[in-house]
Amino acid sequence: MKKFINSVDHLLDESLGGFALAHADIIQLNIEPRFVRRALPTRPGKVALISGGGSGHEPLHCGFVGFGMLDAACPGQVFTSPTPDQMLAAAQAVAGDAGVLFIVKNYAGDVMNFEIAAEMLDIPHASLLIHDDVSIPEHQGMGRRGIAGTSIVEKIVGAAAEAGADLAACKALGEKVVHASASMGVALGSCTVPALGKPTFDIGPDEMEMGVGIHGERGRERMRLASANEIVDYLANIIDAELKPVRDQPVLLHVNGFGATPLLELYLIYQVAHQFWSRRGVNITRSLVGNYTTSLDMAGCSITLCLLDEDMTHHWDAPAHTAALRQGC
Amino acid sequence: MKKFINSVDHLLDESLGGFALAHADIIQLNIEPRFVRRALPTRPGKVALISGGGSGHEPLHCGFVGFGMLDAACPGQVFTSPTPDQMLAAAQAVAGDAGVLFIVKNYAGDVMNFEIAAEMLDIPHASLLIHDDVSIPEHQGMGRRGIAGTSIVEKIVGAAAEAGADLAACKALGEKVVHASASMGVALGSCTVPALGKPTFDIGPDEMEMGVGIHGERGRERMRLASANEIVDYLANIIDAELKPVRDQPVLLHVNGFGATPLLELYLIYQVAHQFWSRRGVNITRSLVGNYTTSLDMAGCSITLCLLDEDMTHHWDAPAHTAALRQGC
Numbered sequence: 001m002k003k004f005i006n007s008v009d010h011l012l013d014e015s016l017g018g019f020a021l022a023h024a025d026i027i028q029l030n031i032e033p034r035f036v037r038r039a040l041p042t043r044p045g046k047v048a049l050i051s052g053g054g055s056g057h058e059p060l061h062c063g064f065v066g067f068g069m070l071d072a073a074c075p076g077q078v079f080t081s082p083t084p085d086q087m088l089a090a091a092q093a094v095a096g097d098a099g100v101l102f103i104v105k106n107y108a109g110d111v112m113n114f115e116i117a118a119e120m121l122d123i124p125h126a127s128l129l130i131h132d133d134v135s136i137p138e139h140q141g142m143g144r145r146g147i148a149g150t151s152i153v154e155k156i157v158g159a160a161a162e163a164g165a166d167l168a169a170c171k172a173l174g175e176k177v178v179h180a181s182a183s184m185g186v187a188l189g190s191c192t193v194p195a196l197g198k199p200t201f202d203i204g205p206d207e208m209e210m211g212v213g214i215h216g217e218r219g220r221e222r223m224r225l226a227s228a229n230e231i232v233d234y235l236a237n238i239i240d241a242e243l244k245p246v247r248d249q250p251v252l253l254h255v256n257g258f259g260a261t262p263l264l265e266l267y268l269i270y271q272v273a274h275q276f277w278s279r280r281g282v283n284i285t286r287s288l289v290g291n292y293t294t295s296l297d298m299a300g301c302s303i304t305l306c307l308l309d310e311d312m313t314h315h316w317d318a319p320a321h322t323a324a325l326r327q328g329c
Numbered sequence: 330m331k332k333f334i335n336s337v338d339h340l341l342d343e344s345l346g347g348f349a350l351a352h353a354d355i356i357q358l359n360i361e362p363r364f365v366r367r368a369l370p371t372r373p374g375k376v377a378l379i380s381g382g383g384s385g386h387e388p389l390h391c392g393f394v395g396f397g398m399l400d401a402a403c404p405g406q407v408f409t410s411p412t413p414d415q416m417l418a419a420a421q422a423v424a425g426d427a428g429v430l431f432i433v434k435n436y437a438g439d440v441m442n443f444e445i446a447a448e449m450l451d452i453p454h455a456s457l458l459i460h461d462d463v464s465i466p467e468h469q470g471m472g473r474r475g476i477a478g479t480s481i482v483e484k485i486v487g488a489a490a491e492a493g494a495d496l497a498a499c500k501a502l503g504e505k506v507v508h509a510s511a512s513m514g515v516a517l518g519s520c521t522v523p524a525l526g527k528p529t530f531d532i533g534p535d536e537m538e539m540g541v542g543i544h545g546e547r548g549r550e551r552m553r554l555a556s557a558n559e560i561v562d563y564l565a566n567i568i569d570a571e572l573k574p575v576r577d578q579p580v581l582l583h584v585n586g587f588g589a590t591p592l593l594e595l596y597l598i599y600q601v602a603h604q605f606w607s608r609r610g611v612n613i614t615r616s617l618v619g620n621y622t623t624s625l626d627m628a629g630c631s632i633t634l635c636l637l638d639e640d641m642t643h644h645w646d647a648p649a650h651t652a653a654l655r656q657g658c
Contacts, residue, residue, distance in 0.1 A: 002517040002534065002628065004557045004594040006601075014557075015593045018600030022616040058592035078593075188331040205331065228333045228343075260589035262625050263387035264344045264407075265333040271347030272335075287351040291620070296591050299331065299626070326655040 001197045003297075008194045012055055012077055019062060023323045026066045033083070035090035036062040037072040047161045047170050048072070048095035051103040051154060052087060053110050054079040056193070056296045057214055060150060063324030069158035070103075070322075071095070078194055078296070079215045081109030087117035091125070099124030099167040103154060103174065105146025106131040126167055128153070128174040132183040132304065134242045135211025135220050145213050148256035148293040148302045149181035152316075155325065159315035177312060182242040184235045185302030187212040187219065187258065191295050210234065214258070214295040228265075232272040235303050240280070245307055247281035252288065252316065254304035259294035261301050266290065273303050286316055292324065330526040332626075337523045341384055341406055348391060352652045355395045362412070364419035365391040366401040376490045376499050377401070377424035380432040380483060381416060382439050383408040385522070385625045386543055389479060392653030398487035399432075399651075400424070407523055407625070408544045410438030416446035420454070428453030428496040432483060432503065434475025435460040455496055457482070457503040461512040461633065463571045464540025464549050474542050477585035477622040477631045478510035481645075484654065488647035506641060511571040513564045514631030516541040516548065516587065520624050539563065543587070543624040557594075561601040564632050569609070574636055576610035581617065581645065583633040588623035590630050595619065602632050615645055621653065 005011045016036070020029035028039050035052075042048075051061040052074030061073035072090040076082035091100045100121070104114045106129050118125050132149030157174045165173065187209040190199035193216060200216030203209060208231070211220035226234075245251060255270040257263075270289050277284060285308065293302070308316070319328040334340045345365070349358035356365050364381075371377075380390040381403030390402035401419040405411035420429045429450070433443045435458050447454050461478030486503045494502065516538040519528035522545060529545030532538060537560070540549035555563075574580060584599040586592075599618050606613060614637065622631070637645070648657040 002537075002554060004517075004560065004590065004598050004630065006556045006558050006597075011593070011597065014600050015597040018596035018598070018603065018618070021603050021613075022596065022599050022618045056591070056593060058596075063592075188333075208331075225331060227335045229335050231333065259591045260626060260628070261333065262385070262588045262623060263392075263620075264340070264385060264625070267347035267351065267387075268335075268340065268344040269333050269347070270351050271343050274347065274350050284350075289347070289351045291592075294591060296593070297589060297628070299589070301333065 001192055001194065003194060005194060011194055012075065016075065026321065026323055030089065030093065033086040033089050035072050035074045035086050036065050037090065037094050038066055040067065042071060045098050047098045047165065047167050048091065048100040049103060049158055049161055050087065050090050050094065050100055052076065052082045053105050054081060057294050059324030060293045064151065064154050064322050066322035068162050068318060068320030069154050069325065081107065081113050084113045084116040084120065087114055088120050091117065091121055095123055097123065101167060101170045102127040104129055105150055106143060107145065108142055124167055126171045128171055130178055132178060132181045133213065134182045134238055135184045147185060147214050148183045148254060148304045149178065149306065151288065151292045152181060152252060152254060152304065152306050153177045155320060156312050156315040158320065159318035162318065177306065180307040181304060182239045183302050183304040184238055185212045185258065185300060186210050186231055186235060187298055187300035189260065189299035191216045191298035193296065212300060214293060216295060216298065228268055228272055232269060232276060236273055236276040239303060239305050243305055243307055245282045248283050250283045250285040250308045250313065251277065252286040252306040252308055253277065253284050254288040256293050256302045256304065257291040258298040258300040259291060260297045260299040263290065266301055269301055286313065330521055330523065332523060334523060340523055341404065345404065355650065355652055359418065359422065362415040362418050364401050364403045364415050365394050366419065366423050367395055371400060374427050376427045376494065376496050377420065377429040378432060378487055378490055379416065379419050379429055381405065381411045382434050383410060386623050388653030389622045393480065393483050393651050395651035397491050397647060397649030398483050398654065410436065410442050413442045413445040413449065416443055417449050420446065420450055424452055426452065430496060430499045431456040433458055434479055435472060436474065437471055453496055455500045457500055459507055461507060461510045462542065463511045463567055464513045476514060476543050477512045477583060477633045478507065478635065480617065480621045481510060481581060481583060481633065481635050482506045484649060485641050485644040487649065488644035491647065506635065509636040510633060511568045512631050512633040513567055514541045514587065514629060515539050515560055515564060516627055516629035518589065518628035520545045520627035522625065541629060543622060545624060545627065557597055557601055561598060561605060561632065565602055565605040568632060568634050572634055572636055574611045577612050579612045579614040579637045579642065580606065581615040581635040581637055582606065582613050583617040585622050585631045585633065586620040587627040587629040588620060589626045589628040592619065595630055598630055615642065
């Protein structure tokens, strides 16, 4: 296994330590239990937003803690849910009478542990479930996974909370964003989970995996390697069929890298996806291109489309100051 | 070769097209000859800063065009110098009487082509050579290559130009930053140049390459894979011997990913490097961690140390609004 690590056991703490040293102006790290919170005080009466999940998806979620986005994030071990005590301690540290909204990607462990934490909380709370991965049928098993749409939800709801939205309004807005978003990913290679020490699946030099998640799990279909045009066409058609954007619909188009795919290729994918929806008369008014919801060192990317309205656009454009995303401040 | 492309011939134009679509609020793309310039007008009388080089290092340089950094960037084909007509057209488009500073990484083709362009220019001009790679002896062959220190130079000189520094002052400040910076890289894997279709060098599962550049060339030494602590110790000792920071010296510490190394590992490297210099009493006051000067899909990273003074720190902190780096605006 070729990674910059000292030991599998200390990888997460050493990485979080570096994150805290590099961004001491924005975040603080709580060691035991592990959570990252804002370094600067928030406006009194603000709803607290807390997310979390397994590590290995950086900059998600710790990179989104800061003004205009999250109040705290709880990192689990690599691809492993954080524990309820992390979420509880984070909520007790950052939330007040206005309450806390837990932003939870739809994975069994995350859902269960955030639920346990919520039950133990004695302040107002609500949960928002993210399930934007349209590679999975809506009502199969646990349902759809939360993937790259998460960044968009955390940005938009973060801005609303900053602007004074109450707990119910934050949750309702979050659900609107989730409902308006659809994502699907493709992998050219697997990733290597440190504790496993080898790629999570084998894949041939002329194969690709369609509909992958962000934990090195296989996708819904193994296909022969195709051109960028064909790959985008495949993904975008599925996303388009789900959201059915009408002519002149304003949208945000997000091309997300999984960790090992260069920007050179991500921008190429962005152009092809832009052409796909432009041809249909869809109005691409906002964009996000880069590595935001990653899967360790996986080569691949996902495409997310989010149908915008004026309110969502306004919150997308609002100031944010986090390690991974900065806007207007 | 597993990449998101349609054809090797159109890769660059399709990627630049996506970049221009995604960041139309910040930059404009000129198609023939190829250059990227700011979308918004600059202050009259401002010195223009133009950089460029082979593509495959994204976000360098096009991602640094915008308020507070570059006025234009000229992308060559992958790992290939841009041509003099690109630089000349870019200068004619963005530079006025205050003149233009060409920021050139030290590679034979880049140096030659920027020189040819400079000779054809009829406005005041100067060139700044970046040569921060201390893996190479200073006076060997072409001398030291320009690598990840480039981002720091473009940020600091960009802020000075924005604040009204004249051409001579911009060049002098740039030389101060270059002189105060030292970088060295390590690769765990090679990269695949699209036109070549296979990795530029073979490397075993328990080997690493020390002192690599950013064009898939081999480094100065092949070594057995070591722990992150040992790797940082090796690189940091060479950098430290070059710059000899004294106790309490303020520095900027930059850990740069080459493209396929996750943030999880880059932040771990950052912590180890932070400890290395903190133990020596060096005062790490600024940081930059992420993929800024990449080498396509190479797994690896570089460490850059830059000795700061008040003036440099002030310019580092000044507002910047580019696709890849945003600060205070």
